[in-house]
Structures are given as structure tokens and as C-alpha cells.
Amino acid sequence: MAAGIANDAGMEPILDIRGLSKTYTGGFKALDNVDLQIRKGEIFALLGPNGAGKTTLIGSVCGMVRPTAGTIHAFGLDMKKHWREARQRIGLVPQELGFDIFDTVDRQMSYSRGLFGRAPDRERVTQILRSLQLEDKRRDQIRKLSGGMKRRVLIAKALSHDPDLLFLDEPTAGVDVELRRDMWRLIGQLREQGVTIILTTHYIEEAEEMADRVGIIDKGRILLVDEKHAIMARLGRTEAHFTLEQPMQAVPEALGRYNIHLHDDGRLLCYRGGNGTGNGKADVAEIARILVEQGIRFTALDQSESSLEDIFVEMMQDQEAGA
Amino acid sequence: MINLRGTWAIYKQEVSRAWRAVFGTIVSPVLTTSLYFIVFGSAIGGQMQAVGGVNYGAFIVPGLLMLTLLSESTSNASFGIYMPRFTGSIYELLSAPVGVTETLIGFVGAAATKSLILAAIILATATVFVDYTIAHPILAIGYIMLVAASFSLLGFILGIWAEGFEKLQMIPMLVLMPLTFLGGTFYSIDMLAEPWRSVALFNPIVYLVNGLRWTFYGSSDVNILVSVGSTFAFLALCVVVIAVIFKTGWRLRN
Numbered sequence: 001m002a003a004g005i006a007n008d009a010g011m012e013p014i015l016d017i018r019g020l021s022k023t024y025t026g027g028f029k030a031l032d033n034v035d036l037q038i039r040k041g042e043i044f045a046l047l048g049p050n051g052a053g054k055t056t057l058i059g060s061v062c063g064m065v066r067p068t069a070g071t072i073h074a075f076g077l078d079m080k081k082h083w084r085e086a087r088q089r090i091g092l093v094p095q096e097l098g099f100d101i102f103d104t105v106d107r108q109m110s111y112s113r114g115l116f117g118r119a120p121d122r123e124r125v126t127q128i129l130r131s132l133q134l135e136d137k138r139r140d141q142i143r144k145l146s147g148g149m150k151r152r153v154l155i156a157k158a159l160s161h162d163p164d165l166l167f168l169d170e171p172t173a174g175v176d177v178e179l180r181r182d183m184w185r186l187i188g189q190l191r192e193q194g195v196t197i198i199l200t201t202h203y204i205e206e207a208e209e210m211a212d213r214v215g216i217i218d219k220g221r222i223l224l225v226d227e228k229h230a231i232m233a234r235l236g237r238t239e240a241h242f243t244l245e246q247p248m249q250a251v252p253e254a255l256g257r258y259n260i261h262l263h264d265d266g267r268l269l270c271y272r273g274g275n276g277t278g279n280g281k282a283d284v285a286e287i288a289r290i291l292v293e294q295g296i297r298f299t300a301l302d303q304s305e306s307s308l309e310d311i312f313v314e315m316m317q318d319q320e321a322g323a
Numbered sequence: 324m325i326n327l328r329g330t331w332a333i334y335k336q337e338v339s340r341a342w343r344a345v346f347g348t349i350v351s352p353v354l355t356t357s358l359y360f361i362v363f364g365s366a367i368g369g370q371m372q373a374v375g376g377v378n379y380g381a382f383i384v385p386g387l388l389m390l391t392l393l394s395e396s397t398s399n400a401s402f403g404i405y406m407p408r409f410t411g412s413i414y415e416l417l418s419a420p421v422g423v424t425e426t427l428i429g430f431v432g433a434a435a436t437k438s439l440i441l442a443a444i445i446l447a448t449a450t451v452f453v454d455y456t457i458a459h460p461i462l463a464i465g466y467i468m469l470v471a472a473s474f475s476l477l478g479f480i481l482g483i484w485a486e487g488f489e490k491l492q493m494i495p496m497l498v499l500m501p502l503t504f505l506g507g508t509f510y511s512i513d514m515l516a517e518p519w520r521s522v523a524l525f526n527p528i529v530y531l532v533n534g535l536r537w538t539f540y541g542s543s544d545v546n547i548l549v550s551v552g553s554t555f556a557f558l559a560l561c562v563v564v565i566a567v568i569f570k571t572g573w574r575l576r577n
């Protein structure tokens with residue numbers, strides 16, 4: 001743990017965003033003083049509801065959006081000054097499908113690769129297409145591919161120049177379960193190759209499954225950035241409901257140190273606690289043992305862990321209440 | 324350092340896009356000019372007297388070439404940049420390590436290349452209908468290239484400005500086309516009575532048509548240096564406008 005922190009302090013972030021704001025013409029403030037540091041090699045999930053500013057944030061880094069204020073450094077380079085060098089190493093899979101649909105997959109691949117300043121390399125292009133199961137489609141016109149295939153082509157194009165930093169804007173929106181699994185596998189492979197990945201998503205389970213760190217964004221503001229596990233630990237909860245055979249007047253002395261309440265006229269003993277790292281579960285096991293020891297019989301036990309989803313929903317509700 | 328591979332990728336992509344639409348890019352303009360030659364060159368031209376010592380059919384060759392050059396350069400370049408905006412594929416261009424230089428050379432170079440190929444085809448087509456000579460072939464090629472580049476730049480600006488297909492075709496249809504027809508494509512402005520002759524001198528296309536006509540026949544209604552000078556000025560103006568567009572991100576970046 002200590003080593004991890006030392007490492008962290010010594011390592012320059014691969015992407016360093018400071019004070020980033022974006023006000024669209026018309027006056028809408030889509031990003032509000034965003035600070036965000038991305039570590040080399042991590043998978044970072046940007047989680048937020050529709051209109052939170054995720055695409056605007058990605059656009060500001062990649063060049064589709066002109067920030068109103070703030071600085072962006074990638075690979076230690078100021079994106080305002082050294083955008084050519086920096087962009088060569090960044091890949092982007094946009095949220096919306098957009099390409100010349102009358103072109104072939106192959107030609108689009110060499111176009112993308114060339115655009116980013118790389119020499120033609122058929123071998124590498126073949127590898128990328130193969131990893132996305134597009135190899136047999138390379139001579140096809142894009143308009144003839146299915147929606148999911150088109151999305152794969154977008155990914156292949158973004159990978160065509162072997163970027164070190166990859167943005168995936170809602171990579172799994174509107175794709176079937178199989179493609180989603182494929183995509184997760186691919187993201188895992190890319191991470192193993194050392195690619196840093198920033199993805200946006202509405203699907204919390206996606207962030208939970210894939211990400212090392214999670215940032216929660218709403219109304220243009222970053223509400224929280226932390227290790228996925230730390231978020232779970234800080235805000236995660238274990239809940240357990242014991243259905244008692246006999247109603248109880250008061251919580252027994254022996255359970256005094258736990259956060260326990262009685263409901264349903266003393267028929268339901270409710271525990272809420274822990275921190276998402278497993279000690280809540282240990283508490284529940286201990287409570288069960290004490291109950292048995294005290295001769296208090298229960299007929300059912302329901303236990304649940306709050307997910308990132310609950311945390312997310314809760315944060316959004318707090319935000320609403322605070323606003 | 325400019326991104327040469329990126330420039331080449333844009334250029335190649337644009338040229339290949341034109342090949343895909345070979346009918347629109349090559350066949351249709353050739354057909355149109357052939358019709359002009361048949362109607363104005365052979366049918367009507369037979370009844371016309373020579374203009375300034377040049378047979379009427381030959382006299383209209385540079386004008387017709389200019390007509391095609393202007394409209395094709397403009398529309399090629401405007402479609403070239405408008406389509407990515409329309410389909411959404413512009414994101415790639417905007418996120419790539421290419422700036423105004425690469426984009427301009429790529430798009431405008433491709434549009435100009437198409438125009439030059441087209442010019443060659445039209446000149447070849449013209450030989451079928453009329454006899455003509457070119458007095459200053461090198462200057463003619465140079466001037467054709469200059470005009471193709473200038474109007475490709477104009478088209479590029481239009482393609483960024485337009486927010487729909489209608490707007491895209493508005494300037495070529497409502498401005499360029501009438502000015503070209505009135506700009507001495509089919510006649511010498513000396514044939515006009517005053518005040519129309521003086522009015523015609525305010526039409527910039529007159530200078531373009533006459534500039535090209537001078538390279539063909541060694542004579543024209545206006546001073547060749549004025550023609551070349553104003554064409555260069557127009558090219559410079561377009562470059563400045565595009566540089567400003569890229570600097571401010573107008574219509575390209577939010």
C-alpha cells in the first residue's frame with residue numbers, strides 16, 4: 001500500500017486536466033472547473049447521467065470542443081502547444097456512429113492510420129481487424145455491416161495507430177450482450193498491453209467490472225474520483241434482515257456494538273453497516289452466531305451488498321436535494 | 324512539423340471518393356460541355372463571325388473550360404468538407420494530428436487535382452468539335468491550376484459555412500453560375516453596348532475568363548496582369564479566411 005502511494009506520487013499523470021470549463025454558445029455550462037488526473041495504464045470509468053458532460057469532457061481533450069477555460073496536459077505535453085505530438089498517441093471511439101459509409105473497412109483503416117501519421121502496416125491492421133472479428137469484412141462497404149459491426153469498425157479505426165491513451169465514449173451503448181463481453185475482453189487485453197483507457201458509461205456494472213478507478217460526473221462537475229474499491233469501501237454498505245420467530249422488545253445487550261434496529265413490531269432485526277470490503281459480511285456472520293448463542297431463533301436471513309449503482313443513485317439524490 | 328502522412332491520407336481519401344463517384348465527377352461535366360460545344364460551337368457558332376480574329380467555336384473554349392473549372396472546383400471542395408460534417412466522421416479529422424495546413428493541402432489539393440484532370444478531358448473533348456490552338460501552353464496550365472486551387476479554397480469555405488445541402492449549392496447556383504454566364508464566356512465584352520460593357524468590368528469572372536483566353540489566343544478584353552494579380556489576391560483572401568476559420572474553430576469545433 002505504502003509502495004503504491006510512493007509510486008503514485010512519483011508518477012506523472014498521463015492525462016492532467018485542470019480547471020477545465022466549457023460554456024457552449026448559448027450560455028450552457030457543460031463543464032464547470034473540472035480537475036482530473038488519469039494514471040498511466042489504468043482503466044478509468046467516467047460515470048454520469050445523460051447530459052452530465054462526459055462527451056464534452058472527452059471532446060475537450062480530443063479536439064472536437066474548444067474549452068472555455070483550463071489546461072490539458074497529455075503525456076506531460078501541453079495540448080494547446082504540442083497538440084500534434086500528443087494527438088498522435090490518443091485514440092477516440094466516439095459515442096455516435098460516423099463515417100463515410102460507402103467506403104470499405106480496409107480503406108477506412110489505412111485512412112485512419114495515415115491521418116495519425118503512421119506508415120502503412122498491413123500486418124498490424126490485419127491483427128487489429130482480427131481481434132475485432134472484422135477480418136472477413138475488410139473488403140466490405142461499411143453501409144453493408146450491421147450496427148454492432150459498424151461499432152467494431154469505429155473501435156478498429158481508433159486502434160489503427162496504436163494509441164497509448166484510448167477514449168471510449170459509451171462503447172457498449174446499444175450493443176448486444178455478446179459484443180459487450182467481447183468489448184470488455186478487448187479492453188482487458190489493451191490494458192495488458194499498457195494502454196490507458198478512459199471510458200464513459202451509463203452502465204454501472206460496466207464500471208464495476210472493468211474500471212480501476214471511477215469518476216462520477218453530473219451537471220458538468222466531478223463529484224467524486226476514487227479507486228473503485230475505495231468508493232465501495234467508503235460508501236458501500238451491507239444490509240441484513242433477520243426474520244425472528246418471536247418478536248423482540250429491545251436489541252439484546254450482546255449486539256449493542258452493531259448498528260441494529262428493530263422493525264415490524266420487533267419481528268425484523270435489521271443490520272446496516274460494513275464498508276463494502278467484506279467486514280459487513282463478517283459482522284452478519286457474527287450477529288448470527290450471537291443470536292444462536294442467545295437462543296434467539298430466526299426463520300430467514302436476507303443479506304445484500306450495496307453496489308456502485310446504489311452509491312451512484314444515492315449521490316445523485318443528494319445532489320438533487322442539495323441543488 | 325507538418326504531418327505529411329496525414330496530408331497524404333486526406334488527399335488519397337478524397338481522390339478515391341471522387342473515383343467512386345466517377346459519373347458525377349467526370350462524366351456529367353464532360354457531357355455538359357459537349358452539349359455546349361454542339362449548341363454554341365457547331366450549331367450557332369457556324370453563323371457567328373470570328374471574334375478578334377479567332378473563330379467563334381475556338382473563342383468559347385477557354386470560357387467553357389473556365390465555366391466547368393469554377394463550378395467543379397467549388398463543388399468538389401465544398402462537398403469534400405461538408406460530407407464529413409454531415410455524416411459525423413469529422414470527429415476523426417478534428418482529433419487527428421492534422422491542422423489547417425494538412426487539411427487544406429489534402430482537401431484542396433484533391434479538389435484541384437480533380438479539376439485539372441477534368442480540364443484535360445474537356446480540352447480533349449473540345450478537339451472533337453472545334454479547331455483551337457494554345458498560344459502559351461505553360462501559362463495556360465499554370466493559370467488553370469491557380470484558378471482550380473482558388474475556387475477549391477472557396478468551395479472549402481462554403482462547405483464549412485453551409486448547414487444544409489441547399490446552402491451548399493446556393494452560392495454556386497445563385498452567384499457563380501450567373502456571373503460566369505455574364506462574364507464573357509460566350510462573347511467578348513467589347514461586343515456589349517455601354518453602359519453594359521462598363522458594368523461587366525465589375526464582374527470578377529470577366530477577368531478569369533479573359534485571363535485564360537489570353538493564354539490561349541494572346542489577346543483579351545482586359546489586361547492579363549490584372550487578371551493574374553486579382554486571382555492571386557482572391558487565393559490569398561481565401562487562405563486567410565480559412566486560417567481564421569481554423570483558428571476560431573467556427574462551425575468545426577463547438
Ligand SMILES: Nc1ncnc2c1ncn2[C@@H]1O[C@H](COP(=O)(O)OP(=O)(O)OP(=O)(O)O)[C@@H](O)[C@H]1O
Nearest residue numbers: 024028030048049050051052053054055056057577
Ligand atoms: N454543441 C452543443 N451546443 C450546446 N449545448 C451542447 C452542445 N453539445 C452538448 N451540449 C449540452 O451540454 C451538456 C453536456 O452534454 P454531453 O454530450 O457532454 O453529455 P453526456 O454526459 O455525454 O451525455 P450522454 O450520456 O447523454 O451522452 C448537455 O446538456 C448538452 O445539451
Ligand SMILES: [Mg+2]
Nearest residue numbers: 054055095169
Ligand atoms: Mg455523451
